[in-house]
Amino acid sequence: MLTSSKKIAILNASSTINEASKEALDAALIYGSYEQTTSLFFQGEGVRQLLNNQNVEIVSIKDYLKTMAALEFYDIENIYACKASLAERGLKEEFHLDNVQVLNSDDFSKALHQHQVILRF
Amino acid sequence: MLTSSKKIAILNASSTINEASKEALDAALIYGSYEQTTSLFFQGEGVRQLLNNQNVEIVSIKDYLKTMAALEFYDIENIYACKASLAERGLKEEFHLDNVQVLNSDDFSKALHQHQVILRF
Amino acid sequence: MTILHVQRTSAFDKNDFAQCIATIQSNDALVLIDDGCYNLTHSMFNTLKNQHPDIKIFHIDDHAQARAVKIENSQSQPIAMAQLVELTFEYDSTITWQ
């Protein structure tokens, strides 16, 4: 096992049907599987990845959103959504994950500032 | 020689230091070399491609802007820039080509509407 | 001549839709596809409607549903991909905003 006390943040900025979103999730799951402290942040178009009632299989894409259920298994428990990004898009806080923390811009930023490595996809 | 009475428009939307801009120019020059009636339109970030005093060689990129001088040789004489895009960016009409026609949004759109094939890069 | 505007990107993310709206004329048509479907919920969509009240607006139904985009009645006409093919031939040219 790796010994590193770094906290990793994956900042998700791409909309749901974007290969970058899937590849960001793959990266998050790997950090989790190596027992690295990992948090997920959703901002901008990225907040759409959390919404329920999406069905990407309609457009022939594998439902990678389902894989987010595995986050808990890897102890990735801190999942943050930017409240301003949701509001700007007229989106309700209706998510397919039940442990999403919706934060205002300042708190979202402060949470992000707790991490030593931030990758944005 | 091809017999086609189509008018081709290349709509340039990418900023100067972007591989899409070079590939758009390459496409325009080919249409010109096959004696197809071809016009160039610059809109959005694309208007930056026309500005003088740029020097992309500073950042190790081949000066493809110079190649625009060849447009005339291929009888590509209609080069349009969107006035609103320039204004929005606080840019003066100081170009490295001398036959750029700066049009307001409506005239820009009307000129574009004269073309049967429009490719946007 | 008329243009079919095929809008593929979200105005919440990129500037293409603003350029599309600046370019569109009343006899043109707009088709929202891919992430372009999100524009149905953007304020610029209303700007377009105000500027061109009678303009034809379509969206690919599957693309909107996949994204859970909620569409109010009469905002835009849902179509299938087959109809996008037909539209391609009804207009003189096409611009893909992506």
Next chain:
Amino acid sequence: MTILHVQRTSAFDKNDFAQCIATIQSNDALVLIDDGCYNLTHSMFNTLKNQHPDIKIFHIDDHAQARAVKIENSQSQPIAMAQLVELTFEYDSTITWQ
């Protein structure tokens, strides 16, 4: 902890800079590189300055010059790439906005 914000895209084209500004704190620093240099002439740049009057702002001089971006004095400090390397180690983490 502090973040070095590396801004690579133009706010005239994409929404990243708005997100960067929403995220930045007064002890962070901003470096404009690549097309991010165009943001020196965007109104959002003034928004940032108003929100965080003392924030450190840099741009890669070569990147701005290649693009003929005109920079008013004291808006932003021109640096070379070597200094970006140094900045990387002066801040706790880095976000690349691209």
Next chain:
Amino acid sequence: MRTLSVVITTPPSSYLTITAIDYITHAINAGVDVVGVFFYQDGVLNASANISIPNDEYQTHKQWQSLNQDHGIDLHVCITACEKRGLSDDLADSSSESQSNISQYFTVSGLGELVELTAKADKMVQF
């Protein structure tokens, strides 16, 4: 008969490419004569002979193969754009025979073919 040419600039890894394939398939079903598809910019990466996508994901490269084999659609790649991106039909190998890593279902072309396809078809659509 209605004729159509299509220009593809998105790579096989982009979900946008699925939409393009869906559009072309519907054009064929509607009886449109698809004169040809031209791959340019990152779109040329679709022509790679060695793409391998997990079985449970959309098989972009196999769809292109099917459009060519089952429907006779010509798939043209711009060789200049290819070479910058690692694709070539003229790779030297140890036996000094030239090899190709461009899929056999694609035709190696130049930008001139884009001009041809523009002239030949009633309509040209970009994806």
Next chain:
Amino acid sequence: MRTLSVVITTPPSSYLTITAIDYITHAINAGVDVVGVFFYQDGVLNASANISIPNDEYQTHKQWQSLNQDHGIDLHVCITACEKRGLSDDLADSSSESQSNISQYFTVSGLGELVELTAKADKMVQF
């Protein structure tokens, strides 16, 4: 000694990649220990063995080669991202020996290597 890892997500055709190479070069010159570069998403395309860029343009692939050969920088590509994009180190050829179209200057890795590079370096920067 200061240590650094770099993540590359832009393809060789993108001018943004020049900036990344410039940054890494300056890090080396400043005496920074560049622990490794990890190529992900479209960044893996930089590892193609067959890139050919006109002589008067920036030779991205040769710059990577030089970083590896002259400066000993490890260049890791994510094989999963590679295979979707047509790059593989396990291509069957006629002699049934496996072949590779990944440049010899790159190391075939998995996402686990990204985690390793994150843990090993003081700082990680993405381009």
